[in-house]
Amino acid sequence: MEILHTPWRRKYVVGARETRGCLFCDLLANPGSDAERLILHRGTRAFLLLNLFPYTPGHVMAIPYRHVASTLDLQPDEFEELLILCGLSERLLRDAYGCQSVHIGSNLGEAAGAGVPGHLHFHIVEWPEQPLFEACKNDEVAPEAVTETYERLSKRLPKMLEKMGDLA
Numbered sequence: 001m002e003i004l005h006t007p008w009r010r011k012y013v014v015g016a017r018e019t020r021g022c023l024f025c026d027l028l029a030n031p032g033s034d035a036e037r038l039i040l041h042r043g044t045r046a047f048l049l050l051n052l053f054p055y056t057p058g059h060v061m062a063i064p065y066r067h068v069a070s071t072l073d074l075q076p077d078e079f080e081e082l083l084i085l086c087g088l089s090e091r092l093l094r095d096a097y098g099c100q101s102v103h104i105g106s107n108l109g110e111a112a113g114a115g116v117p118g119h120l121h122f123h124i125v126e127w128p129e130q131p132l133f134e135a136c137k138n139d140e141v142a143p144e145a146v147t148e149t150y151e152r153l154s155k156r157l158p159k160m161l162e163k164m165g166d167l168a
């Protein structure tokens with residue numbers, strides 16, 4: 001079995017285990033601008049956040065404001081908005097990175113690899129055309145600075161929201 005090494009994520013994984021509260025709830029409660037907190041977009045029931053420790057450049061997360069652990073706990077309108085935000089993120093990533101493949105998924109529970117197991121979140125990630133471990137080996141998915149990613153995606157946001165029309 002090939003092992004995918006993403007050493008830049010270690011601080012996040014270890015940090016999340018040591019956090020007593022909830023990373024997302026704390027982030028929302030903390031003062032500071034959305035740009036400082038890497039909040040890309042705020043919807044009515046859910047928001048988009050950039051992952052500070054991305055799998056690949058342009059790693060977006062769609063998160064409900066409510067602290068719920070599973071899709072089983074979502075109200076229909078929250079579920080609907082999360083899916084719309086996943087769609088918005090896919091558009092952003094395709095436009096910003098010209099990628100052909102995008103992964104949308106959620107790790108439910110610690111055994112599934114959830115860094116913040118108590119607060120549901122969907123990952124929307126650009127997926128390289130070649131197998132990911134090959135790309136890592138060849139240093140082709142070295143993460144860009146998240147502030148660069150934030151700028152790249154946020155400037156595209158109005159256009160993408162317009163394209164989604166009534167949906168967003």
Ligand SMILES: [Zn+2]
Binds near residue numbers: 024067068118
């Ligand atoms: Zn929370």
